[in-house]
Amino acid sequence: MKKTHVLKNGLLTLAATLALGAVVLTVPTTISGSPVVAYAAEETAEVATIAEFEAALKNPTITVINVNQSIQFTKNITNIPNRDLTINGNADKGVVINSAHNSIYGKQNTKGKNLVTITNANIVGADSDGRFFTGGAGNGPSSYGWDVLAKNVTYTGARFVHLSEGKLTFDGTNTITTRAENAWVHDLEFKAGSTYNGIAANKDHGQFSAFYFNGALIKGKATGEAIIGDKAKVNVKIGPQSNVNHYYPVFYDKVQKVDVGTDASLDVDAAGVAFQFIPRADYVNKVPTFNLAAGSKVHLNGRGGGNYATMKLQYYGSEVNVSEGAELVVTGNSTKAVIESEYKGAVINLNAPENFEVTNKKANSKLFYSTNTTINATDVSEVATWAQTGGEYEYTPVYLDAGDFSLNFGKICNSKTLSITGDLSPNFALENYGKISLVGGGA
Numbered sequence: 001m002k003k004t005h006v007l008k009n010g011l012l013t014l015a016a017t018l019a020l021g022a023v024v025l026t027v028p029t030t031i032s033g034s035p036v037v038a039y040a041a042e043e044t045a046e047v048a049t050i051a052e053f054e055a056a057l058k059n060p061t062i063t064v065i066n067v068n069q070s071i072q073f074t075k076n077i078t079n080i081p082n083r084d085l086t087i088n089g090n091a092d093k094g095v096v097i098n099s100a101h102n103s104i105y106g107k108q109n110t111k112g113k114n115l116v117t118i119t120n121a122n123i124v125g126a127d128s129d130g131r132f133f134t135g136g137a138g139n140g141p142s143s144y145g146w147d148v149l150a151k152n153v154t155y156t157g158a159r160f161v162h163l164s165e166g167k168l169t170f171d172g173t174n175t176i177t178t179r180a181e182n183a184w185v186h187d188l189e190f191k192a193g194s195t196y197n198g199i200a201a202n203k204d205h206g207q208f209s210a211f212y213f214n215g216a217l218i219k220g221k222a223t224g225e226a227i228i229g230d231k232a233k234v235n236v237k238i239g240p241q242s243n244v245n246h247y248y249p250v251f252y253d254k255v256q257k258v259d260v261g262t263d264a265s266l267d268v269d270a271a272g273v274a275f276q277f278i279p280r281a282d283y284v285n286k287v288p289t290f291n292l293a294a295g296s297k298v299h300l301n302g303r304g305g306g307n308y309a310t311m312k313l314q315y316y317g318s319e320v321n322v323s324e325g326a327e328l329v330v331t332g333n334s335t336k337a338v339i340e341s342e343y344k345g346a347v348i349n350l351n352a353p354e355n356f357e358v359t360n361k362k363a364n365s366k367l368f369y370s371t372n373t374t375i376n377a378t379d380v381s382e383v384a385t386w387a388q389t390g391g392e393y394e395y396t397p398v399y400l401d402a403g404d405f406s407l408n409f410g411k412i413c414n415s416k417t418l419s420i421t422g423d424l425s426p427n428f429a430l431e432n433y434g435k436i437s438l439v440g441g442g443a
Contacts, residue, residue, distance in 0.1 A: 001052035003045050003062070050074060057085075057104060066090065067121075072098040078105040082114050082145065089121025091154065099125040099157070103134045109145025113166075117149045125157025127179035127203065134162045143215075150174055159183055164215040170196050180208045182236075185224075186215035188251070192229030192261065198236040201271075205244040209252035210236045210268075221284035222254040230261035230293075239271035243304055246272035249312070256283040260326075263295040271304040274330075276312040279343060287317040292326040297354075302332045305362065309340035309369060317345040324352040324379075325441060333361040337369035342413050344372035352379035352440035359435040363390030367433055370410030372418075378404050380440045383424065388434035400425040402438065 044064040045056035050071045056062045060081035066088045089097055106114065116133060123132050132155065135146035143165045150160070152172040160176050161168060162184045171191040176182045177199040188211055190196050201208040213224035228234055239246050250268045251258060255277075260266050268274040277288040292298055302310030310332035313320070318341065322328050332338035338360045350356050358367045365388060384397035403423025407430070409415055415431045430436070 001045055001047050001055060003043060047071075053077075064088065067095055067097060068093075070094075070096040070098070073100050073102040076102045076105060079107045080104060082107055082109040082112075084115045084117075086117040086119065087121065088119055089123065089153075091120050091122040091152070095122065097121060097123045097132075099123060099130055099132050101126045101129050103131050103162075105134045106136060106143075106146040108136050108142065112145065113147055114145060115147045115149060117151065118153055119151040119172075121153045121155075123153065123155045123157070123160075125155070127156075127158055130157035131159040131162055132157070133160075135164070135166045161185075166215075168211075170194055173197075177202055178208075179203050179206065181212045182210050184212045184214055186213065186254075187223075187225050187227075188213075189225075189227045190229055190232045190234050192231055194229065194232045196232070196234045196236075198234075199238075199240060200236070201239040201246065201248075202241065205239070205242045205246075207246055207248055208238070209248035210238055210250045211255075212252055213254040215254065217254070217282060218284070220282060222256050222280060222282050223284045224253075224255040224257075226251050226255055226258045228258075228260045228264045228266055230264055232261060232264045234265065235267045237269045238274070239304075240269070242271045244271060244306075246270060246304055247308060249273040249276040252276065253278060254280075256285060256288045257291070258289070259291045260293060260296040260298055262293040264293070265297045265299075267297075267299045269301045269303065270310070272302050272306065272308040272310075273312055274300040274302050274310045277315050277318050278312075279314045283315065287319055288315055289319045289321065291321045292323055292328060294323045295325045296323070297327045297329075299327075299329045300331070302334065302338070305333045305335075307334060307336045309334055309337045311339045313339070313341040313346045314343055316343045317347065318343070319346075320348045322348070322350045322353045322356060325354050327354045327356075329355065329357045329359075331359045331361065335362055335365050337366050337415070339368050339370070341368065341370040341373045341410065344410075346370065346373045348373070348375045350375065350377040350380060350438060350440065353438065354441065356438040357436065359393065360388070361390055361392070363434070364388050365390070365434065366415045366431065367436065368410060368415035368430065369413055370415060371412055372408065373410045375407040375409075376405075377402070377407070377422075377424075377438060377440070380405070380424075380438050382437075382439040383428065384437040384439075385428070385433045386435040387432065390434060393435045397435075397437070400428055
């Protein structure tokens with residue numbers, strides 16, 4: 001293993017390649033002639049074998065590891081010391097990192113946070129139990145102290161990381177394909193302008209979400225967040241090989257806020273449920289929120305049929321906020337409904353959306369399974385409705401007057417229209433439709 005020390009101090013930038021040891025240089029400055037001490041600010045290990053890779057991981061002075069030849073794990077690499085670390089996988093040079101049935105385990109850090117950056121990497125793990133990085137033990141509070149940033153990573157295995165008490169961030173272009181979830185996380189972010197292509201539950205009829213927010217509560221509250229940055233593109237498939245109706249969605253459990261940034265997109269194709277807030281009374285902001293910023297596009301498709309809704313808003317007062325020029329398209333194939341909001345008080349706020357569209361491809365089936373749910377709409381110029389014929393609805397709809405209005409529906413777990421205030425035509429009857437489209441902004 002070769003270690004490279006990069007030294008920086010003011011006008012001085014030196015690089016020394018050493019076998020072992022630290023570097024301290026004393027040189028005169030060009031201005032005063034007084035000595036300047038330059039310490040190693042960054043130490044890089046060049047590795048070509050799994051033994052060298054393990055040694056570099058366990059050396060606390062190494063902060064950058066360049067993997068220059070393909071390697072395969074033979075065991076777990078445990079208790080790597082706490083520090084920020086970058087692993088460069090050199091995927092563009094054909095290097096493959098095979099973690100097999102094993103993982104890197106970070107040492108517990110209860111006093112702060114460490115960031116592992118994985119970049120330019122092609123990683124393969126066993127689809128039964130392989131994962132690349134585990135913060136602590138990977139389950140519950142034992143994984144405190146580690147975050148992961150993945151940039152330009154391709155991963156195939158069981159799960160990419162177990163990071164129940166940490167934040168997983170994606171930047172650049174990442175492709176993650178897994179037998180189970182893509183990852184366990186506490187918080188999740190897709191950086192602005194990034195692209196994410198994920199496939200979860202890719203074998204048989206396995207029941208897995210794409211991201212499992214299974215960390216500990218913070219002061220007794222569920223605080224998990226999924227943030228999609230401006231102009232990011234997130235594409236996720238759940239169980240693409242299966243038509244069995246799946247229960248688990250793209251983000252599952254302790255996630256209380258999902259933000260889709262300006263001009264960003266989220267496209268989820270699921271065998272059943274695509275998006276869900278679960279029923280729990282410990283959300284930190286009392287109600288969970290799904291927020292679509294201006295110009296964003298969210299497409300949720302549940303193709304498996306059966307009895308599961310594509311979108312499940314399963315807590316009192318759940319909010320969906322669609323900003324001006326944003327699009328929310330929810331498609332299902334369910335005997336029950338496309339959107340389920342059986343816990344009363346769910347609210348869908350539409351502010352001049354480009355399109356809010358809900359479609360049930362199952363004939364003679366409803367759009368909503370709701371209790372006291374409200375759609376508040378501003379500047380909706382057109383409402384199109386289709387009867388419950390199912391299929392692709394390739395025929396001319398019935399158009400109704402709109403504008404600014406509030407629609408309340410769902411007496412007890414149904415889609416019965418209860419009241420209409422404002423500009424929406426009094427002929428609107430949600431319980432009769434198999435597809436609706438609400439277009440705003442003067443379209």
